[in-house]
Amino acid sequence: MFSMKLLILLTFPTLFFSQEKMISADFDGDNIQDKVYLDSNxxxxxxQLSSQKFNKVSSDQFEDSGEIFFDKAKNGFKVNLNQMRAGYTYQFRYEKETGKMRLIGMERYEFGPASNDGSGESSVNLLTNTxxxxxxYFDDxxxxxxxxxxxxxKMVLPKTYFDNLGNVFSTYIDKDVQYYLAEKKRLYKQ
Structure with missing residues (x-):
């Protein structure tokens, strides 16, 4: 039984270890570990960035349903939110000029209803507006x-920071759905 558990851990390590509730890394480039986490209170x-004396910068604008976890990214971090049949990711990078964590990308996936109509994934790079x-789509x-x-x-969204996300994600979803529906209408002629 022990060898079976070990085999599973060795075969699927990301399944067990990639969903971090707190990560530490040098986000601001001063060679001191910073951290991002879910405040249990x-x-x-x-x-919290070392260059800002570890002052807490918080955002309560992330959806509170589902599971939240974090991943390290180049010069920053990702906040992942998984729900029953959908999920979202926000990617942040330290911006030296402002001393803030800037939103540089978003991703989302959906499984759709039982027929999987509308299933898939999308992403937007906010640095290149791509x-x-x-x-x-399900063809009846x-x-x-x-x-x-x-x-x-091209998808141009306003420059956005961790502590003030506003409605940038809902704007992304609205445009994403418009692009999907237009393409579905073009491809699927009943």
Whole structure:
């Protein structure tokens, strides 16, 4: 039994270890470990930078349903939110000019309803304003799921920071859905 557990741990390490509730890394480039975590007192996501004397900077604007965990990213971190049939990721990077963690990218995925209509994933790079969507739709005539060609467009969203996300994510979703529906309408003629 022990060897089976060890085999599972060795085979699927990310399944057990990638979902961090707190991460430490040098986000601000001063060779001192900073951290990001979920504050158990109020449920807010918090980061603390050594260059700012570890003052707490919090954001309670992340969806509170589902599971929140963190991943390290180049010069920053990702906040991942997984729900029942959907998930979201926000990526932040330290911006030296402002001394803040800037939102530089977002991703989302959905499984859709039982037919998986509308399933897929998308991302937006806020530094290059590049959107890529890889979605599926259910063709009622063929009774099968059809993978759409990748949707690549410009998506310009306002410069946004960790402590004031505003409605940037809902704007991303609205534009994402518009792109998906337009492409579905073009491809799927009943």
């Amino acid at each position: 109020n449920g807010a996501v918090v980061y 959107y890529i969507g890889e979605w599926n 005539n063929k009774t099968k799921l059809i993978k759409m060609p990748p949707i690549k467009k």
